[in-house]
Amino acid sequence: MPTDLQGLRREIEALGPWFHNLHLPDGLQTAPDHAYGDFPSFKWQHVAQALPEDLRGWRVLDIGCNAGFYSIELARRGATVLGIDVEPLYVRQARWAAARFGLTDRLRFEEGEVYQLARAQCRFDLVWFTGVFYHLRYPTLALDLVRGVTAHLLMFQTMTMPGADALATPEDLPLDEREALLDPGWPKMAFIEHRLANDATNWWAPNHACVEALLRSAGFEVVARPEHEFYLCRPVPEVPPADLERVLAILDNAGPLGGLRPGR
Numbered sequence: 001m002p003t004d005l006q007g008l009r010r011e012i013e014a015l016g017p018w019f020h021n022l023h024l025p026d027g028l029q030t031a032p033d034h035a036y037g038d039f040p041s042f043k044w045q046h047v048a049q050a051l052p053e054d055l056r057g058w059r060v061l062d063i064g065c066n067a068g069f070y071s072i073e074l075a076r077r078g079a080t081v082l083g084i085d086v087e088p089l090y091v092r093q094a095r096w097a098a099a100r101f102g103l104t105d106r107l108r109f110e111e112g113e114v115y116q117l118a119r120a121q122c123r124f125d126l127v128w129f130t131g132v133f134y135h136l137r138y139p140t141l142a143l144d145l146v147r148g149v150t151a152h153l154l155m156f157q158t159m160t161m162p163g164a165d166a167l168a169t170p171e172d173l174p175l176d177e178r179e180a181l182l183d184p185g186w187p188k189m190a191f192i193e194h195r196l197a198n199d200a201t202n203w204w205a206p207n208h209a210c211v212e213a214l215l216r217s218a219g220f221e222v223v224a225r226p227e228h229e230f231y232l233c234r235p236v237p238e239v240p241p242a243d244l245e246r247v248l249a250i251l252d253n254a255g256p257l258g259g260l261r262p263g264r
């Protein structure tokens with residue numbers, strides 16, 4: 001690895017494009033001209049305050065870690081972090097960055113899918129699940145899987161639709177009272193059939209009420225909102241009412257309909 005800055009710049013360029021602007025120990029940045037500003041550093045300034053300074057002994061899973069900004073910050077606080085991302089380029093960036101920060105003993109990055117958590121054999125003290133939910137075609141499945149691997153804390157973030165209202169929804173809604181669904185505070189998620197911000201993987205935009213309802217429904221309680229669209233959550237002991245195990249068994253082709261054949 002070159003120690004001169006020119007060589008470093010060449011490596012940064014060769015590994016681009018970068019979505020995370022990492023401030024490297026050598027003083028260089030990976031995306032200094034980022035369209036969002038100093039991203040995600042300006043988010044981290046707020047989010048960081050909701051977390052313990054000392055994370056020694058914590059096991060963290062960073063889902064959709066990208067170039068590893070959050071993984072690196074959490075490892076700098078002492079945590080042992082596994083970052084996964086579906087994009088090989090981002091995994092390469094994150095591994096390279098971990099080496100620059102001298103954190104390879106506590107940081108591991110692997111190509112991986114949130115849906116692989118269905119077969120995870122372990123749990124993590126903190127699960128970091130930011131910037132991914134709305135990119136998923138099957139977001140509630142993913143959230144249920146995330147619940148299954150969260151031992152103590154979840155940091156959740158999603159793109160949302162505007163509005164901060166949150167209605168206390170009734171235990172039961174009569175069929176002929178569905179006008180209530182149009183209330184701005186009713187939990188809703190906009191489906192984006194085409195593109196948002198020119199990105200065809202931006203599938204969903206829940207409102208704030210929907211984020212909280214989804215989290216509750218998956219078995220989490222929100223304990224802090226350290227930044228716009230960020231929700232720090234604790235898993236609640238009750239088993240969530242999702243039929244996750246049944247769905248997973250069916251996807252494994254081992255459920256009761258696993259052998260379904262077309263009829264005559």
Ligand SMILES: C[S@@+](CC[C@H](N)C(=O)[O-])C[C@H]1O[C@@H](n2cnc3c(N)ncnc32)[C@H](O)[C@@H]1O
Binds near residue numbers: 065066085086112132
């Ligand atoms: C908007 S970026 C968010 C990056 C980072 N988590 C953050 O909050 O800044 C979305 C990231 O999720 C990754 N991703 C998308 N779908 C995924 C999936 N099914 N499983 C794991 N990662 C995924 C993308 O490759 C990308 O790195």
